[in-house]
Amino acid sequence: xxxxxxxxxxxxxxxxxxxxxxxxxxxxxxxxxxxxxxxxxxxxxxxxxxxxxxxxxxxxxxxxxxxxxxxxxxxxxxxxxxxxxxxxxxxxxxxxxxxxxxxxxxxxxxxxx
Amino acid sequence: xxxxxxxxxxxxxxxxxxxxxxxxxxxxxxxxxxxxxxxxxxxxxxxxxxxxxxxxxxxxxxxxxxxxxxxxxxxxxxxxxxxxxxxxxxxxxxxxxxxxxxxxxxxxxxxxxxxx
Numbered sequence: 001x002x003x004x005x006x007x008x009x010x011x012x013x014x015x016x017x018x019x020x021x022x023x024x025x026x027x028x029x030x031x032x033x034x035x036x037x038x039x040x041x042x043x044x045x046x047x048x049x050x051x052x053x054x055x056x057x058x059x060x061x062x063x064x065x066x067x068x069x070x071x072x073x074x075x076x077x078x079x080x081x082x083x084x085x086x087x088x089x090x091x092x093x094x095x096x097x098x099x100x101x102x103x104x105x106x107x108x109x110x111x112x113x
Numbered sequence: 114x115x116x117x118x119x120x121x122x123x124x125x126x127x128x129x130x131x132x133x134x135x136x137x138x139x140x141x142x143x144x145x146x147x148x149x150x151x152x153x154x155x156x157x158x159x160x161x162x163x164x165x166x167x168x169x170x171x172x173x174x175x176x177x178x179x180x181x182x183x184x185x186x187x188x189x190x191x192x193x194x195x196x197x198x199x200x201x202x203x204x205x206x207x208x209x210x211x212x213x214x215x216x217x218x219x220x221x222x223x224x225x226x227x228x229x
Contacts, residue, residue: 056216107153
């Protein structure tokens, strides 16, 4: 069964360091998303991406964040200079169409020390 | 931004019991969804609701889209050990199960624990 895969599963980094989280969406999907879940809290929308550009972003997605689809399969989230409050589980999701069901990856846990 | 209030925060039940959880919002959503998240995994869609008043079942799960479009409930009948997990409601302002470009708004989750 096709699935969204994310790497790394867990990354520990020092405050101020750059982090790149990687995602391989389901192969025929065209819409890509990043969500964040701080421990014990709700899942929050960060950004949506379609046709090689950002469609929408939330107020959480500030200038420290960027997304990229560097090739035909990967979708990355970069945090330029991590802060303590960036510690969270980051979920990548993809959908076949704008109206379609989201399929989530297993998440990448980021711990900022 | 839009907020979803989900309750209860956690439930401790005996195997075989029925479960009920709900979500309310101060604003209207055009699609309501219920997800389940198990440890170490991402949320998985259980039920999607597109029409006010709609009642939809998926096996032992039943969910309803409130008439006012501001609430939804999820019931699980005859709970079994594999029902353990965190259940999230989510809303979309579009008729989209993925939320469209704006994404989904999630509730804080209901943690279901089943005691042997």
